[in-house]
Structure formats: C-alpha cells, structure tokens
Amino acid sequence: MRDIYIIGTGISPWLGFSEQVFTNFGTVAIDNALKDADIEWKQIQAIMAGIFVWGGNAGHLSGQYHESIFGETGVPVINVWNACATGIAALQMAYNSVASGQTDTALAFGADVSPKGFFAAKTDDAVQDRDVIRWKMVGMPNPVYWALECKKRMAKYGTTEEDLALVKVVMSEYGSKNPGARFKRAYTLEEVLASPYVVDPLRLYMICPVATGAAAVIVTADRKLISRADKPVKINAVTMGSAMYGDPTIRIGVVSCPAVPEAPLLSESYSASRQCYEKAGIGPEDVEYFELPDNSSWHYLAYLECCGFCEEGGAEKMLRDGETKIDGRLPTNLSGGFSSHGEAVAAQALWQVIECANQLRGRCGERQVQKKIKVAMAQTYGLMGNSGTTILTI
Amino acid sequence: MGNVSNMVARIPGLIDWWSTGEVRLIGAKCNSCNTYFFPKDHHQHRPGCSREGVEEVLLPNKGKLVSYTIMRYTPPPPFKFEQSIVPYGVGLVEFENERIQVAGIITDTDLKSLKLGMKMETVTLRMFTNDEKQDVVTWAFRAVK
Numbered sequence: 001m002r003d004i005y006i007i008g009t010g011i012s013p014w015l016g017f018s019e020q021v022f023t024n025f026g027t028v029a030i031d032n033a034l035k036d037a038d039i040e041w042k043q044i045q046a047i048m049a050g051i052f053v054w055g056g057n058a059g060h061l062s063g064q065y066h067e068s069i070f071g072e073t074g075v076p077v078i079n080v081w082n083a084c085a086t087g088i089a090a091l092q093m094a095y096n097s098v099a100s101g102q103t104d105t106a107l108a109f110g111a112d113v114s115p116k117g118f119f120a121a122k123t124d125d126a127v128q129d130r131d132v133i134r135w136k137m138v139g140m141p142n143p144v145y146w147a148l149e150c151k152k153r154m155a156k157y158g159t160t161e162e163d164l165a166l167v168k169v170v171m172s173e174y175g176s177k178n179p180g181a182r183f184k185r186a187y188t189l190e191e192v193l194a195s196p197y198v199v200d201p202l203r204l205y206m207i208c209p210v211a212t213g214a215a216a217v218i219v220t221a222d223r224k225l226i227s228r229a230d231k232p233v234k235i236n237a238v239t240m241g242s243a244m245y246g247d248p249t250i251r252i253g254v255v256s257c258p259a260v261p262e263a264p265l266l267s268e269s270y271s272a273s274r275q276c277y278e279k280a281g282i283g284p285e286d287v288e289y290f291e292l293p294d295n296s297s298w299h300y301l302a303y304l305e306c307c308g309f310c311e312e313g314g315a316e317k318m319l320r321d322g323e324t325k326i327d328g329r330l331p332t333n334l335s336g337g338f339s340s341h342g343e344a345v346a347a348q349a350l351w352q353v354i355e356c357a358n359q360l361r362g363r364c365g366e367r368q369v370q371k372k373i374k375v376a377m378a379q380t381y382g383l384m385g386n387s388g389t390t391i392l393t394i
Numbered sequence: 395m396g397n398v399s400n401m402v403a404r405i406p407g408l409i410d411w412w413s414t415g416e417v418r419l420i421g422a423k424c425n426s427c428n429t430y431f432f433p434k435d436h437h438q439h440r441p442g443c444s445r446e447g448v449e450e451v452l453l454p455n456k457g458k459l460v461s462y463t464i465m466r467y468t469p470p471p472p473f474k475f476e477q478s479i480v481p482y483g484v485g486l487v488e489f490e491n492e493r494i495q496v497a498g499i500i501t502d503t504d505l506k507s508l509k510l511g512m513k514m515e516t517v518t519l520r521m522f523t524n525d526e527k528q529d530v531v532t533w534a535f536r537a538v539k
Contacts, residue, residue: 120470126405130436132472136404137532138497139469144484147463148497155461155510199484200464245440250461250486250497256432257486259460259493 001099006392007229008037008218009354014182014341015212017116022052022214026066026111029214029347033107037218038228041070044218045103048090050110050346051081053122062111062346076103084293085240085380086110087215087349088388092238094219104222110346111214118142119210131253138255142383143207143296145252147199149265150298154201157313159301161201165192166319167297168205168339174326175336177366182211183340206297211342215350217357231361236391237279241272243385252383266306268387273307273379276389284308287391288373289359290330291352293381294337304332307379307389326369334359334367352378353390360394402528404521408433409533410452417516418452419496419533425449430492453496456538457487459512460495464505476522481505487514487535499534513538 010032012025034041049063063077076097082089087110094106118141126132134140153159169189175181187205195204219235226232243251246262264270277283284307292303301315309330310318318324324332335341335355338348356376358364378390403409411417422434425447431437432453439445462485468478483500485508501519502508519534 118467118470121472124472130433133405133408133433134497135469136472136474137408138484138499139465139473139482140484140497141465141469144463144465148461148484148486151461151463151510197464197466199466202463245438250495254436255498256436256494256496259488259490259495 002101002221004095004098004219004221004235005226005229005232006217006235006357007220007225007232008033008035008039009357010034010036010216011180011351011354012111012214013180014344016182018113018212020113022055022062022111022113023065023069025113025212025214026062026109027069029111029216030066030070030107030109033216033218036230037225039105039218039225042073043105044107045075046094046097046106047075047077048093048097048106048108049077049079050086050090050350051079052112052346053081054113054115066109082240082386082388083382083384084343084345085349085382085386085388086346087351087353088238088380088390089240091217091350091353091390092240092388094217095235095238098219098221105218105220105225107216107218108350109214109216110350112344112346113212114210114344134253134255142252143199143202145250146207146296146298147202148250149302150201150296153298153301157316159316161193162189163301163316163319164201164206164297165189167294167300168192170319170325171294171333171337171339174334174367175340178336178340181336181340182342183336202296202298208295208338209342211344213341213344213347213351215347215354217350217353231394233357233360234393236282236393237276238388238390239272239275239279240386240388241268241270241275243268244271251385264306266302266381268385269303269306269379269381272387272389276391280391282375282391286375287330287377289356289369289376290332291335291355291378292332293352293379294333294339295343295381299381303379303381326367331369334364334369349378349380349388352380353392356390356392360392400528401518401531402524404530404532409518409531411518414452416455417518417533418455419516421451421453421492421494422448423451430494432494432496453489453492453494456513456515457489459485459508459510459514459535460488461486461510462500462508474522483508485514485535499532501534501536507537
C-alpha cells in the first residue's frame with residue numbers, strides 16, 4: 001500500500017450556537033486546509049464529507065454544498081454519517097481512495113452547527129426510529145447514559161468525585177492555553193465541585209456542551225505535494241470499529257444492555273483501537289501523544305483503559321499521578337479536549353486528528369509537548385456502537 | 395396508577411399490565427442464542443445465531459438496581475409530562491435470570507434513599523392525559539418496601 005500523508009489541516013474555531021449557515025464554517029476550515037497544504041482547490045480529486053444531520057435532506061449533502069462554493073469539478077463526493085465518529089469515517093474513505101490508487105489527493109471534512117441544549121430526537125416515529133423510545137418513555141439525554149456508567153465505575157473501582165473534578169481541572173488548564181478553544185478559563189477543583197449536578201454524579205463542568213465547528217484534512221500520496229508540505233504527517237492506520245456482542249455498556253439511544261459482559265466496555269472503541277494497533281504495527285506502549293473523547297469525566301477515565309494505556313481501574317491513578325499531563329508518560333488532550341470545546345458532531349473526530357497532527361508538527365505553543373514526539377493517536381466515540389482510531393507519525 | 399382500564403401506553407408494545415396482574419415489560423427471547431431483548435423488536439443476536447425461535451416474553455416484575463442517576467433538568471420534547479417531575483431518578487434495573495438490564499424512571503421521590511442493589515418493582519407512571527381523556531403512561535421502577 002502507498003504511504004499516505006496529511007499535508008494540510010484546517011479548522012473553523014469552535015463556538016456556541018450560531019445563526020449562521022453551517023457551510024460558512026466548513027468553508028473556513030477547507031480554506032485553511034488548502035492554505036496549509038499549499039495546494040489549489042482544483043487539485044482535490046475526491047471529497048469525503050461528514051453529513052450535517054440538523055439541516056434536513058439538503059443539509060445531508062454537505063459535500064455537494066461545499067463543492068459548489070469552491071467550484072464544482074465533477075470529482076467523487078461522498079457524504080457519510082457515523083455519529084461522533086463521522087469525521088473518521090470521512091478520513092478513512094479519503095485514505096482508502098488514495099491508498100487504492102483511485103485518487104492521489106483527497107479531502108475529508110465535517111462542519112456542524114449543533115442545536116441548542118441537549119441533543120434531541122429527530123423524528124416522532126417510534127417504529128422506524130428506535131431513538132424516540134428513550135425520549136418519550138424515559139427522558140434520557142446523552143449525559144444520563146454517561147452518569148449510569150460513571151455510577152457503576154465508582155462502585156466498582158472507588159472513583160471519587162474529586163477524580164471526576166480533576167479531569168476538568170487538567171483539561172481546562174490546557175484549554176486556557178489553546179487559542180482555538182471555546183472555553184479558555186482554568187478551573188480549580190473547588191470550582192468544579194461547586195458546579196451544579198446535571199446528572200449525579202456528573203456536574204455541569206464534568207460534561208461537554210454542544211458546539212459549532214468545522215475541521216478539514218487533506219491527504220495525499222503525491223510525492224511532489226508531500227515534499228513541498230510543511231512537516232507532513234504520515235497516517236499509519238485509520239480504522240473504524242463497531243460494537244461486539246455482549247458489550248455491557250448502556251449505549252446511547254437504547255434502553256437496555258446485557259447484564260453479563262461477554263465483551264469489553266465500549267467495545268466499538270476497543271475494536272477500533274486494536275485494529276489500528278495491528279494495522280499500524282504500533283502498540284499503546286509506542287504512543288507518545290493521545291487525544292481521547294472526553295464527552296464527560298467518565299469518558300476520560302474509561303478511554304485510558306479501553307485503549308490499553310493502563311489496566312482496568314487504573315485510570316484514576318494515571319490521572320492523579322500526572323501521567324496524562326504535558327510532562328507525563330502519555331500527554332493526553334493538551335488541546336483542552338471536548339471539555340474546552342464542546343461537541344460539533346460532524347467535525348469533532350477530524351478535529352482530534354488535527355490536534356494530534358499539530359502536536360507532531362510542533363505547532364502547539366504553550367501546550368506543546370516538550371520532548372520530541374513521533375507517534376500520536378486519536379480515538380473517537382460514537383453513539384449506537386461506532387468508533388474510529390487514527391495513528392499518526394512524523 | 396389511576397384507573398387501569400382507562401390507561402394507554404405512550405408507545406404500544408412495551409408494557410403489559412393486564413395479563414398477569416403485575417406490571418411487566420414486554421421483551422423477547424431468542425431460543426437459538428438464548429439472548430433476551432427489550433424492546434422486543436430490537437434484536438441483538440449472538441453472531442452466527444440462526445435467529446430462529448424468537449418468542450415474546452414478559453420480563454419479571456422485580457429486579458435489582460445496578461445503577462442510577464438523578465436528572466436535574468427537563469429533557470427536550472418529545473419528553474412530555476403534565477407536571478414537571480424534575481429532579482427525577484433514572485435507574486438501570488437488572489433482571490438476573492434474563493441477563494438484561496433495563497433503564498427507566500424511578501418513581502421514588504426520596505432520591506437520597508436510593509442504593510445500589512435495592513430490589514425494585516416495575517410500575518406504570520402517568521405522564522399526561524390525552525384528548526380521549528385517557529391516562530398516558532410509561533414504565534417506571536419503584537423501590538420495593
């Protein structure tokens with residue numbers, strides 16, 4: 001297979017709710033990626049777009065919308081939706097398009113303007129849309145699921161409220177140093193513990209909000225473009241995973257789960273990460289920088305274990321010992337994470353990859369890992385059992 | 395629970411309060427891979443299962459509380475209650491023999507009394523009255539006294 005490199009990345013900085021059309025943000029991200037790659041729009045040979053689900057049918061064709069803005073060139077445009085892993089689905093299709101030789105240079109992007117408040121049901125039809133049941137019958141916004149898992153974790157491993165608060169303290173310390181972050185304030189443990197409960201034991205500052213944002217990545221196997229690029233980053237593997245039978249996680253969108261585990265918790269992410277380790281020939285012991293999906297403080301702890309960076313029940317110790325901090329064994333989420341940005345569903349998985357690429361390219365200023373790093377990994381989380389992992393090297 | 399004969403589930407096919415004298419959730423069991431499902435149509439077979447012999451079953455009325463949270467804000471529509479119930483508990487109740495855990499609203503108002511491992515029973519919970527003057531209900535869980 002050909003070696004495939006990221007030569008350009010771009011984002012439109014994360015915001016709260018916006019009245020503007022989502023393409024305004026996508027256009028900024030794509031423009032920035034083209035500039036970073038130092039190529040022209042006409043050199044893009046395929047467009048893999050994250051679907052914008054909040055816009056109805058027209059908005060679903062996010063790729064076509066953006067292509068028309070930059071100028072229609074007749075190249076393949078594919079729109080894809082995998083919930084929070086949407087961006088990795090787009091990236092994997094761009095990667096595969098180039099790897100197979102169908103194209104040499106491809107764009108993956110996602111742009112999102114989330115509705116206000118909790119994500120809600122999109123239809124009223126409980127027959128065709130099983131997601132309706134949790135809303136009509138139980139009243140279960142996404143954080144309820146995270147709280148149910150968090151409560152189980154606390155009972156099993158003795159996780160404390162201070163541990164959950166410490167995640168936010170660490171995230172906000174780095175978010176405050178990230179010019180692209182939406183929340184740039186560093187919080188103390190006391191402040192986090194004084195924030196109101198939303199879904200006990202999770203408090204307001206332990207849960208990420210919804211957001212507006214866009215991210216774009218340009219990949220290529222074209223030697224000329226790679227040699228011209230500013231610190232190109234190799235994609236060693238990009239993989240998607242789905243859930244495995246017997247996964248005990250109470251998965252967003254459903255109202256039941258197995259009582260007897262026959263698969264790991266968050267099995268879709270376990271699967272994606274193990275596939276990625278195998279394909280890349282790189283294991284968790286080799287990873288020097290990590291972006292994980294901190295939708296809540298529970299996710300932060302669960303994902304350190306799910307991806308194999310410590311044993312089950314060991315994440316609290318990693319956190320307390322500072323192993324995930326900028327000078328630790330595994331610097332994690334020096335972006336400030338979703339905690340400092342919020343979820344822009346179609347874009348966020350690509351944004352995680354970009355944060356990893358920025359660390360490898362030494363572009364992170366105050367929050368740049370001090371030692372020279374060569375291997376980074378981005379891990380996503382998506383509802384209804386889908387996930388993606390990307391391993392990058394420089 | 396109000397007048398049982400004047401009760402209607404907000405979504406049909408999930409709750410049975412007429413067959414056994416107890417409130418029971420309507421699930422399904424696959425006799426090939428021995429997996430229980432709830433709701434009954436949301437099949438999650440073991441890979442390689444022939445998927446033959448799926449039958450409707452009623453889950454037991456009683457189970458064990460294995461996790462819970464307290465919801466402090468009102469969810470957006472289509473969540474609907476005549477009067478605000480916030481804050482309310484959401485629990486995960488395990489039906490041990492069926493090897494399944496089901497989520498539902500907890501009707502107990504003393505939320506401090508909730509403890510993991512508590513025995514819970516399935517009940518109906520009135521949400522609002524419809525245009526036909528029927529009580530529209532969901533399933534919920536309540537600590538067994």
